[in-house]
Amino acid sequence: MPRPNKRSRSLRRVHVRVPSGKSRLVYKPRSPKKPACSGCGMILQAVPNKLVSKMRNMPKSQKRPERIFGGELCSRCTKNKLKKINREKWQNQT
Numbered sequence: 123m124p125r126p127n128k129r130s131r132s133l134r135r136v137h138v139r140v141p142s143g144k145s146r147l148v149y150k151p152r153s154p155k156k157p158a159c160s161g162c163g164m165i166l167q168a169v170p171n172k173l174v175s176k177m178r179n180m181p182k183s184q185k186r187p188e189r190i191f192g193g194e195l196c197s198r199c200t201k202n203k204l205k206k207i208n209r210e211k212w213q214n215q216t
């Protein structure tokens with residue numbers, strides 16, 4: 123019987139081959155949810171859903187697209203947002 127804290131399904135169970143050749147059950151944390159667009163909820167492309175320990179060592183350019191609202195809004199919502207911002211800017215000028 124595994125330890126009480128290992129009985130929950132919040133950790134995933136992975137069979138790992140150890141150097142002796144035997145297979146051993148190892149408990150690993152699940153990867154976080156895939157990041158989604160805050161406008162429409164679509165899953166964002168080019169944004170990894172890795173553990174915090176892996177994300178910390180990753181270059182910033184690999185964590186999100188390098189454009190305005192990158193990693194926050196999808197490309198379609200970014201386009202619409204920029205249109206909206208520019209139209210409001212022009213309306214206020216005239």
Ligand SMILES: [Zn+2]
Pocket residue numbers: 159160161162163164195196197198199200
């Ligand atoms: Zn969107």
